[in-house]
Amino acid sequence: MDELAPSRRRLLAGALAGGIGAAAGCLGTDSDDESDDGPELRLSLSRVEGSLRDRYVRDPDAPPERWDGAALDAALAGEPYTIRHRKPFFAEPDDPAYARFEGTYYRLGSVIVDEVAETYPVLRLFEAESDGASAGDGESPVDGGEDGDLPEADQRAVHIAHFAARARGGVGGYPVGLVERGGYAYRAEASRAESALLDDDGPDYVTYRDTTYRVEIERERFHEAVHRPTAEAVAESPERMESILRAALVGPRVERDELSAEAGRIVDRAEAEEYGETHPYSDAYAELLRAIDARHYLDGNVRKDAGVRETEEAMIRYGDEYYERYLRIVNDGRN
Structure with missing residues (x-):
């Protein structure tokens, strides 16, 4: 499929929209018939540029920022290495990571080989006014934002802990995986050494985004899994890796x-753009849904089918191209 193909398709779709939309059971995307009570199923396709290797295989010299670079080097070299608390490549059995090293493709992962217990400081923030405290009791609050004087490690801690404080008041959610035990845990030794909030004479109050918070530091026990990175050779050629x-x-x-x-x-x-029809679907739409393994949506009462989600994403191959396929139910005619 050449680069001009999308433009030709858009031109074709625009030219045909009027005539085809008038034909019964064909390509109208929206139904104006209020008597049609069936659900509307919308389909959108997003073409994946290039090969799957381009998208999923990483270069060891330029790995994703959140990967543990030392773990990657050790795994590829077959050397011993362990990392605590988190997986080195964030890989899962159904979502593996891959890298190409010296012409060989490797599947990356990790195995748990031990457990350790450690004590870390946990920062929690509480709105000063809500707990009856006064930010002016003996000291001025310290600016916890990016323009403040706190070290970078503390700025990150305040940023994350404020999400937990905000959620505690019912205002909003917080990023799961960053917030721990209602605040921020200083797990990294470098962060603990840099911190001013952890000092015995550290500030009792900080301000962040126009809110003054009381600082609370507790030292708590954590149990951490010990991961050993793995690298399994799976292919020697680009064609096999693509397969x-x-x-x-x-x-x-x-x-x-x-x-x-x-x-x-x-x-x-x-x-x-996006294509949609209300149930019962046209013969052409039903044909396509069967071809892309979405037969369950042909059921007009699909919402009651076990395991069917209102939004579904999958990858398909159409001709020589890969596409991300999105299906979503947006209306079922109910008031």
């Missing part, structure tokens, strides 16, 4: 000549 990724990530495969002309035009429309 592995395709088997792991790609669902239905549809050849262009397998679809009718009407179903093919729906594909073009779904890639150009």
